[in-house]
Structures are given as structure tokens and as C-alpha cells.
Amino acid sequence: MQIRLFNTMSRKVEEFKPLVPGKMGFYSCGPTVYWDQHLGNMRTFLNNDILKRMFLANGYDVNHVMNFTDVGHLTSDEDTGDDKMEKGAARENMSVWEVAKKYINNCVADMNELNIIPPTVTPRATDHIKEQIELIQKLEKLGYTYEIPGDGIYYDTAKLPTYGELGGQNLSELRGGARIENNNKRNITDFALWKFSPTDTKRQMEWDSPWGVGFPGWHLECSAMSMKYLGDHFDIHTGGQEHIKVHHTNEIAQSEPIVGKPWVSYWVHWAWLVLKDGKMSKSSGSFWTVRTLIEKGYDPMAYRYLVTLGHYRQPVEFSFESLDAAANGYKNIVRRVADIIANKSGELDGAVYDTWHDKLLAPTSDNLKTAETLVVFQELLRDNSVNNATKIALVEFVDRLLGLMFVEHAEKLVAAESEVAPAEIVALAEKRTAAKAAKDWATADALRAEIDAAGWVLTDTPTGPKLTKKA
């Protein structure tokens, strides 16, 4: 099926053409592991997952690389910023290495709760210092670097005529809009490739280099690791939209002089999860993680469903009200699917399956319009002309495409509902039936309350009372 994606570089929705037929390689910027990842971060990882699943559903082999940034970069290119990893270590009374380990584990666990397929490779920046140094050496040889004594090795952005292309800006515009100046940099957009360790304090993370002891600049790792695991050219590079102007622009600047242009075929950027008043952040006190949701009693799939309901280029507004709506909508679908599973009938109808398969896949293949796929999915569920065997196969397909685990959750529901009630509960139900027959509604309702308190739900059906265990 034709795949289309919005390419930030061209600012247009383009037909996807792989570098190698049947294969798709992509790099997604991963988290800095100095703290837990919040729901906004998770939206990005979910979008990566949806992108990947869409390609898998279209029959591609997908090679997905996501880094973990475990080097503590300064909060600015000046010498004055804090190091986030060192700060995290101080906060938790751990070494920076322990902090990295803890938050990588937490992040992986949260991604797992959201049914995100693990990336093919998850390289860590600190495991690739050698590659990063080699990259600087190549740039140095090509004349793109200069040293600011006592500070670091910098990239001279004036040497690259196309600098800023991704963000649609040129150097003079950037200069005009800049607020902060590093007097030692040749151009305001120049950035550090290698920072020297301070002379007065000892860093926990530092390495030898041809230029002196220090640590790599924060854009460098993505260039080095993407090329190592995906080759000099690859299909897609993704990340949050805030990376367009600086991080990705600088990755391009570091890479294209070495490998030639274009380094990456398609740039895809994810919009924010927003709150009523701005984005999710620690400073505003609105910092929720997947575990927060679980503690509050939400199914992580409710959050995934909320994200799937929106479009990746559009902000999604998060509130517990919108999450409740998504949770209800999700539960309703699981309920329907459970009914379909419990009443499995008919044989798989290949022609009907193919028609719906394509109707479901088409919108998501067209620039990841997952919301439209969900609309088609709702139509499918209520279409009585499709038999249940075929429907189940299609729900399984939607699960592969969108990762929403409808079948798994529905099967759990069916299993819970088919569990046979213990004798004492059955006895209570029989007493209630007798009370009902005698039109003694008070006794009947009291008995039902008693059954409910024991963890079972009694519902009247046309074929008599039915007992189901509470989920």
C-alpha cells in the first residue's frame, strides 16, 4: 500500500520511497535518562511505535534505533549550565551511572506497559564515545571545527551553506532573533562538539580525547550512533518537534559534510501533548508518568487510545477528563470485542477480510491518520454483515497495527465472565430467583447486593440470571 508521510524538510506530505525495497530504517531521538519520562515523552515513543507498526503492517522489515542519552550535557552551550545527570545523581544520592541505569529501566518498563515494541537497538551515548571522537576528527579534517581555548571544540556553522534548512531559517534570521551571545563563538549558531572538563571540579563522566579530557557535545551522539547502526544514509529520522531548529539541524550539519546530502530521506516530527496551560513539565507541577496512571487506576491502554485518537502533527490536550473519555471509549470497544469472541461464529471470509483490512490500513498509511482508522474500526464492529470469525481476525490486525491490545483485554474479560461461580454464590442466586418469583423485590435486591459484596455480579438475561466475576 502507498505510504505517505509529512517530511519536515520539504514541508509536504510525500510518498515514501525506501532506500532499499522492503526495508525501512529509522532513528528516533530517545530520552535523557536523568529522571522519569512523563506522558508527553511517552506520546513521542507511542508515535514512533505507531510509525513502526504501520510499516510492519505494510510488510516492511523495520530497523529501529533509539538512543539513551546518558551523558550529562550542560543546560546551555555556555560554561555556566548545570549538568542534568550530575544533578540527578546529587538528588538521588547515587552515581551518574546508577542514575542512568535506574531511569533506563523505568523508561523501558513504562514503554512496555504501553505495548510499545522495543526498538531493534537501544545504544547508549557513553558506549559510543570512540565513534563520537572519530566524527569530530573527520569534521576537523574537513575544516568545520575550531577550538575555543579552555572551553571546547566547536562547529563553525558558517562553513555549511545549507545550515538551518530543516527549520526553514538562514543564519542572518537566527542571528537577528538570538537573545544569548557567547562572545567566543564565531557564529551564534555554532555549537560544541567536545567540551573540556572544568579545571576546578572533577566530573563523574569524562573521557580522554585528542583535544583534552572532556565530554561530547549533545548533538553528536545521534549522528554517530545513527550512522553506526543504520549506515551512512537511512530512511527516517524522528523526534519531538522542538528538535527541528537546533538538535536535528545540528545533526545534519555534523553528518552531511561527511556522508553527503541527503543524509536522511524523511524527517518526521511529533507534536506535543499539552495541558490547558502549556506543556507537561516538572516545573509546573503537572508531571504524570505511566505509573501515575496505573496508581490512579487507569489502564495504560486508555492513554494509548487517547494518543491514537489524535494526529501526530497536532497537539493533543491531556486532562483527566479527556483521559476518562478515552478510558470509557476503550472499555466500550473491549466490551464489544469480548461479545464477538464469546459468540464466535462462521468461517473466515477472505474477501471480506481483505476489503476491511485495506480500509483499516489505508488511513494510517496515509500520514498516520490513526483517528480515521479508528472510525473505520467502529464501523466494522457494528457491521452485522461481517461474521464474527472474520471480525476477530480483523481486530487482531488492528491490534498489530495500533498496538491497542483489544483482543488480549477482551479475552481476559471473556475468561473472567466464563468463570463458574462457587456453590455458595449459586445458592444465593437461586434464593434470589425464588424471591423474584414471589415478587419479593426487597429480598431479591438484598441478595443481589450480597452477591455483589462477595465479588460477583448478577445480571438477568432472557435465559435466566447470569453470574460473572468482577474484573
Add this chain to the structure above:
RNA sequence: GGCCAGGUGGCAGAGUGGUUAUGCAGAGGACUGCAAAUCCUUGUAUGCCGGUUCGAUUCCGACCCUGGCCUCCA
């Protein structure tokens, strides 16, 4: 200040130059002793002002508002 993206019903969020997205919530009805589930029906919208057009939510322009980037950020 510079650049960019948006403003759709109670909520979230699509599509579309002329005919109801969808979901959640709400209302009414069927069924039920009452519930639950299910089914049916249903109301409410396109920031403001101009322009183009037979006709704009959909195209163009101004304005207002919101958000993002410019400094670490998914």
C-alpha cells in the same frame, strides 16, 4: 522581538468549497420488577472582520487568542 504551528459542538478530535465524522458525556425511547448490558432516536460547532464565490467551516487577507522553538526539553 524573530520564526513556526494552531483556533471546530459540554469534552477530545477528524474530514470537507454546497449533503450528520467518530468517540466520550447528555437527552428521549425499546427491553427490564429494578439494575446492568444491548439496540433505536436525538440536540448543540466551525475565534473575529473583510474578500473571492451562486455558495466557505474548507480558499485569500487583516485582526484577536493559544501553543511551540529561539536556552535543557519528547
